[in-house]
Amino acid sequence: MFDVGIGEMAVLVVLALVIFGDKLPQAAGQAGRALRQLRQMANSAKADLQEGLGPEFKDFDVADLNPKTFVRKHLFEDPDEPGHTANGAAIFDDEPYATAGAGLDYGERPPFDNEAT
Template sequence: MSPLDLLTLALLAVLLFGPDKLPELVQKVAGFVRTVRAFADSAKDEVRAELGPGFKDLELEDLHPRTFVRKHVLDGLDRDGLGIDEIRSALDPRAELSQAAAAVKGEPVRRPESRTAAPQDAPAGAYDPDAT
């Protein structure tokens, strides 16, 4: 929230509740927030106690699927360790589109080395079996 938003809310609160009742309202809201936090903390403690001593350091935020995978599956692995860049380059259609454009223009077709096992020294304008 921006400072202008906070100032607008404060001005609105003063206009709605008046300067006399505003301190009392702030105290009630603060007490309610403290009560909700205490309730949430006690619920977390109960869950940890029910799970047993092996889960004393359990954070409920760690149970979110994305956080769980990041923490337990990807722990210690860098991005290249999973081969993500290879998968992304294999799924990238730009190489195939450039080959098709070259074939339409009549230029020699260049094949990527990792995608095909055919010889790379094909003459210009040669038939490309992968294009059909």
């Protein structure tokens, strides 16, 4: 996720011990509580949004606000078609970003999306 290796992790642990000393468990506990509260606030805001929209939007997902996802979902997909998951998301095996770990050859230009900027 953060591309942190073993050596870098060891340096971070030593720095944390030097900076926080014996207060490290308390600092870690406070950070965990802050993350938990932040997650609860985000979930309650999402629930409030869904409740405020009413029953017409019971299948609303925050990811639907992404314009690319919205257009793909409502214009280019047939939910009854095979290859769709239960929540309506499509599975695209033929697109270049679907192959994890596939790199570019030397001198090969990466794919470009005109609508991304």
